[in-house]
Amino acid sequence: MMASTPRHGLARVLSKQGVCSRSEAARWIQSGRVEVDGRVIRDPEFPIVQGRHRVVVDGSELGEARRIHLMLNKPRGLVTTTQDERGRDTVYRCFDGAGLPWLAPVGRLDKASEGLLLFSNDPAWAAHITDPDTGPDKTYHVQIDTLPDEALLAALVAGVDEEGERLRASRVSLLRSGERNAWLEIVLEEGRNRQIRRLLAAFGIDVLRLVRVGIGSLALGDLGKGQWRELGEAEVAALASAPCSSDR
Template sequence: MRHGLARVLSKRGLCSRSEAETLIRSGRVRLDGRIVRDPEHPADVQQARIEIDGAHAVHPTARYLALNKPRGLVTTARDERGRDTIYRCFDGAELGWIAPVGRLDKASEGLLLFTNDPQWAARITDPETGPSKTYHVQVDRIPDQSMLSAMRTGMQDGDEFLRATSAVLLRAGEKNAWLEIVLDEGRNRQIRRLLAALGIGVLRLVRVAIGPLALGELPKGQWRELTPEEVAALGGEALGSVG
């Protein structure tokens, strides 16, 4: 199968597509022995012989990781405003290129997946077939049953229709409560927007599960490798190498 060279580098798990475009345009990539500067130049995903900075670009070992994201980190490789990013949690690990599967905003925390296998990541984030996501959300009031029902029924917010697959009250104090909310697809700040439309403020938002994979006892800011069984349960079999 043939794709543009930048996409081939990404599909092989060597770097992100934008990073590949930069490498190619700067003349650092050779395809079958010659420098190619066009990111859209056709190349065979499996057979193309690719060199980056003179070194053969081998297929890296596929990686599938779970991170307990702390609050206050942005889900990006680099931040133009100089804020700390989630990659701080991997300092010194020498994992090669990995990318987040989906995202959590800066104020949110909990389970976040990483991989260098773009096909697996695409299956996880597919809104039609990807796994559901479960969140525990602390809110600034005690919602009644009509509010919980409204979350499940859903509402229009601009051009998007927002709804929760499930919304239940976990426990309540005098002035605030914890909810468990399940989404079958992720939209930008979906839970915060859905609750705001009902006059409910979010105090904490923690993703506790993606499909059958639970955050469990993984300490905040720590990560671990997924088992082959966990990888398969989420989005298909693990690959020995990416490509």
């Protein structure tokens, strides 16, 4: 017996085609903006077979959006979200006037952090990048309020248990030091919420600056703060390839 063709909820299909987020798709559907085979559908979970049904949004037939993958040098002070309930500036301020389609952040950087942040309307690619088992390493330059010794660097790699999570760095090295503070290069295999700040805090160390400078083979380079650019095909493919860490 032949297997039946899988059906997916209408909101999920819209988001997978890269035209909007799943939550936004649900709002479109509930407000009566979406038709399937000539009938208005108001149930975001209405099952359809992608490619078999004619889906129309605001009178225009839905097609696959051009897949876009871009990098932003996130400035400090912006939150990584499409809308902030507290009215704070978001990373989307950097795209004002660019005429870009809907894009979602691929991973996050907290408000006080800066540097390399990816965006895309390609959900499968984004899921691969953010998956701890398949995604590339992330590299950070971190200014701390102390002068580290070799024992501290080793302890950061060994890691600590905090609130049921194991926090550790894959690699740590000293970049440079001054009289009272130093810069470390810290490489993570996976990005837990505020992982570097929490890891360092466990050793009584405060973070003065935190800049993500690389994701896999993709480097922030000389991209200006608040500036963005689209990734080339080779860069997109490289990020979607096997993990970069040699010890995974």
